[in-house]
Amino acid sequence: MAERTLHAPAAAPVPAGDGGWISAARPRAGMPRGPRRPGWTRPALGITLLVLLVSYALLTPWLAGLDERLTDHGRALLAPGAGGWFGTDSAGRDLFVRTAAGLRVSLLVAAVCAVVSTVIGTLVGAFSGIAGGWVDQLVMRLIDTVNSVPHLLLGIVIVALYGGGLTAVIVAIALTHWSSVARIVRAEVLSLRDREFIDAAVAGGASRWRVTRRHLLPAVVPQAALATVLMLPHAVWHETALSFLGLGLPPHTASLGILLDEAREAVMLGAWWPLVFPSAALVVATLAVATCGAALRDRLVPRRRTELSL
């Protein structure tokens, strides 16, 4: 029987690089993959994808000179090629233009929602964490209450109250999503406020307001910024869900949710393209934003930036 060793097998020798220098990077314990390579490949991919998507969403309806709401039932459900690059939908509308218009609306809703919910969440979370005591407990119970109701359900109620439309969708998503940002920021504030650099700032003569503004909040920014970026795809998905349920934007307005809702019938008729292209736009937008979010986190935290030699 082969003798079992208690030690990990020796790592393969690292090839010598220029001037005899070899990489000191080693896989970390519990990490199945090798060390993450520093570089711009992934961030560049994410940023490129995002720029292409935004350009596509903003420029296509303008360059094509077509109204995405224009119907032509004589061209209904034409496949890609005969009906343009993405084909046409059941009302004969050009899906290349309509997907771009839908993406534009969805990204706009997502960006506004992400910013609004992050601002509200950061203010509430920072206030709660800094105040502490019963104020913190009260705010946390409020957040628990908001979180105890399914966000989609709460969104449906808000949209129903406002009677639909772009503003209603934005309000519905922003008002249901600030709580997660608030939790993140509060947790960060709680972990930071007892750190030595906060005590040192106080010992150096800084007031409570200055300590909060100049030492505590800058240290919270990386987490809040990451939360904002990750909120973007989440908000797109929520807007899509509300519109898919017929509670979001008016049917004639193009949004990814409405396009997917309309695609259901087309799929039953054997047309795959009304479903695939808007879905692909949604997935690619999500991946691009997530990649950019990871890169942003790496660059906002100075220690991590140094470790990755960025």
Next chain:
Amino acid sequence: MNAALELRDLSVRFHTGGHRRAVVQAAIDVSLRLHPGRILALVGESGCGKSVLTSAILGLLPANAEVRGEVLLGGADDTAPLELLRCPEQVLAGRVRGRRVALVPQSATTHLTPVRTVRDQLAETVAMLARPAGTRRTRPGRAERAALRERCDALAVRAGLDPAHLDRYPHELSGGMAQRAALTFALAADAPVLLADEPTAGLDRPLVRQTLGALRELADQGRAVLLITHDIAAAEEVADDLAVMYAARLVETGPAARVLADPWHDYTRGLLGALPRNGLVPIPGQPPELSALPAGCAFHTRVPGECDGAGALRAYGDRAVACRPAPVPAGVAEKEDVSC
């Protein structure tokens, strides 16, 4: 000579919560005097209550702490001393911390905000301390920013730090660089009193010497320096006066050279005996927990020895010792005043 800072019978205790309610006696009747131009080293084992004194002086104790006694910050010749323990927070923040009493921290790297460069933080501190307390900050013009930059560079040079290193983030500094960076903050307002809390912890000997040299230089410029350390060899290098603390109490005080050459208290002798040059003989046993101090003399409960059971210091000339009458030279009478 007027003291720049005086601690009179300062006691600090903490009430711990939870199911194990207890009272931690962190400092008991500590009396010390810091004089301009002199370094007072406060030595003792880790956990004896040394560092809590800096928090008490600066009003940075947590909410579960209680204090007793007086901390007098010497005013100018025509003004009365400021009693810090009873000072409102606005006075401490606006007039004392950083401006009249500066802190050189133990772990300089962790005492700087990690997401901002050292220069950014130093410039902010310099600008803040240059303004009269309570005045609003105005956006500095180009000339003011340039002057601020020059002032930061000058502070770095005074602290022995290359000004280029100010543009780094805290984690990009070595231990020695970070310590010198921390010193620049303490110098920002030319505070007359410096509290150096374990400034040499974790540094190698050359860096220890460099840091101590910087403190000596600051003292020679007229500042009163309190050097808190568990490294008695470091104290030996720079201290003018020495106070030895054990289990929340001072057990011996006096001029550093004389205390170290002829220690009166068994604990001081034990600390010196644990130095490498004296054979690395450890003090037997463990220090008591500050939440369960013995009724009598804490040290002689740990190590048997001659002790009269009185914990308070008794002064003989410019020296003071606890536990037993000192081997008093002829002609030196016992005094009432026991401050170092």
